[in-house]
Amino acid sequence: MSDTTDSAAMSDLLLSDEQRAQTDQMVVAMARLVEDGDFLAEGIGTFLSTSAYMLAKHMHAPNCTSLCPNGNTLMEGTRALTLGHDEFDTVPRASVWLDYLQINLLYMPAIFLGGKPRWTEFMRPAQIDPMGATNNVCIGAHERPTLRLPGSAGIPDASTAAKRFYYYAPRHTRQVFVPSLDFCSGAGHPGQGNGVDMTIVVITNLCVMASGPSGRLQVTHLHPGVTRGDVERNTGFELKWHADVAVSPPPTAEELKLLDTLVDPRGLRFLEMLSGKARKTRLRALAGGALPAASNPPSNPKHTKHTQESAT
Amino acid sequence: MNPDKRTGLNDALSAVRDGHTVALGGMTLYRRPVAAALALAAAGRRDLEIVTLTGGIETDLLIGAGCVRRLRSCYTGLEVVGFAPHFTRGVQNGTLELIEETEYTLSYGVQAAAMRVPFLPMRGDIARTDLPKARPDLKAFACPLTGATLFAVPALHVDVAILHASAADRFGNCSLQGQLALDRHLPAIADITIVTAETIVEPDELRAMDGGVQLPGIFVTHLVEVPGGSLPTSCFPQHPLDLAAVLDYADAAGTAGTSDSDAWQQWLETATGALA
Secondary structure, eight states, X not given: OOHHHHHHHHTTOOOOHHHHHHHHHHHHHHHTTOOTTOEEEOOSSOHHHHHHHHHHHHTTOTTOEEXXXXXXXXXXXXXXXXXXXXXXXXXXXXXXXXXXXXXXXXXXXXXXXXXXXXXXXEXXXXXXXXXXXXXXXXXXXXXXXXXXXXXXXXXXHHHTTOSEEEEEESSOOTTTBOSSOSXXXXXXXXXXXXXXXOEEEEEESSEEEEEOTTSSEEEEEEOTTOOHHHHHHTOSSOOEEEEEEEEOOOOOHHHHHHIIXXXXXXXXXXXXXXXXXXXXHHHHXXXXXXXXXXXXXXXXXXTGGGTOOOOO | OOSOOBOOHHHHHTTOOTTOEEEEOSBTTBXXXXXXXXXXXXXXXXXXXXXXXXXXXXXXXXXHTTOEEEEEESOBBOGGGOBOHHXXXXXXXXXXXXXXXXXXXXXXXXXXXXXXXXXXXXXXXXXXXXXXXXXXXXXXXXXXXXXXXXXXXEOOOEEEEEEEESEEOTTOOEEOOSOOTTGGGSGGGEEEEEEEESOBOOHHHHHTSTTXXXXXXXXXXXXXXXXXXXXXXXXXXXXOOOHHHHHHHHHHHTTTTSTTTHHHHHHHHHHHHTTO
8 A cells, every 4th residue: 555545545534524533532532441451352343442442552551452353363562454354464463363162151251250351342332322221233123123233243241241331422313322222232231229330431423421320321521612512412312411521632643643644544443434325435445455465375384373473 | 984075066065955054154254155155045045044153245145045034143244334235124024034142142052052961051141131032042040059040042053064264184174264253163063064165285284274273074074175265255364355345245235125136136146157
């Protein structure tokens, strides 16, 4: 990829300046929730959270271990975002390479329930209710939905085991923030006095919310330039407000430079702001880009992936 | 018996019968047995139950070709490209039965089947979601040791497992690269295991590969050399995901049931025709 290709692609993000600024505001808000030493679980195609993890590793949290689902590898260090080619970056550099039975039966129960290492993951739900419960399964009745969504993957498992749960919603709307879910695939806060210790944090393009004393979500931060009215108009239920609502610190010049140069030079994170035709148009433009070099046969000699030495 | 497992694609897939439960290896858009799925579609198999950790293009095309009665997965979609069109439509109009799984329920079901026990216990906290309502076959019971409420996740036995391996030797020993998904465990829960391999190599060459032999040939019944058999999904390290081809698929599959449904039929005919 040449620099000219990148800048040409960046100029055609199909987003307003305001939407671009909101994207980076969400990324830095998520990155600042990462603590050094965290176990960072990535999604696939969840570019905002992966950008946030890599930014945090470049800034204040260099000792985090990433669980990369595309290959199920544990990986130290940073890498640039790819459009579906993470295997080519992560498998050769992994410390450990696992399959899904090992992850789900041997690793995650210890991490979720044992609490060590500290697990951090940001998931993207289709619906969120006032207690922070979420839906990624369907809109309408489960037996005959008006819209079937891809599915819940591991969210039911994780949300009923972890004490701290992060979500992000790149488009804060009344369709996302609903008074009651069509299907609950992510457990919400069980409410006061239920013996379950849980905090849910939601980062949107407008604000940050977290479980309050009653368990209901309350707004803790407004992003710069956003008003209470903006948030209330776009939320389908009555919101609680923290007694002392802060303004989210905006991205610094250093953070923006890291995002645009080392973390995400192709601007893949902005895809999460697009839907429908605009998203497909953008994907078509990006799909024409360079593919990773293929090699044949599988890497040889044995265990080259453990050495971190590049064969090329 | 003949220890050499090599055969042709159509011969191997003739082991799959209408009504069979078929587990597909790989994950979403990574090392999927796409050529094998296309061959099943071309053969006109019907009433299959597909089992897959996450469904991608291979599952969606089988649904679109009318091969699938029931699907078990915890996610079916095309990742960054969006919804899997035939899956989405099939669930919405009631022509596809979906068993709502999670990563844990599928893992427990596979592990239970491999252990030949009827179920494995899952922590009762899952009842904080609607999953147990969608899955009446997950029976709640009191733990005989602690009294805590647990759910019994039934063993998940399948008739046929179909995997695409990065490489294999003629005895069916396999090298799997990149995303391993549930692949190493599927042959132990299947009566028949069909492997399509990117390449067939000598046994000593296979053992020297990264990770060595990850799937022993003892469970493999049929082996077919199919270079590019995962495309457009990836086969690390030989082939990256071909995203443009997945976008083409989504466009074509999205037209099924509309006035422009020729585009889907044409995609299917072209793709199955390329196998011949």
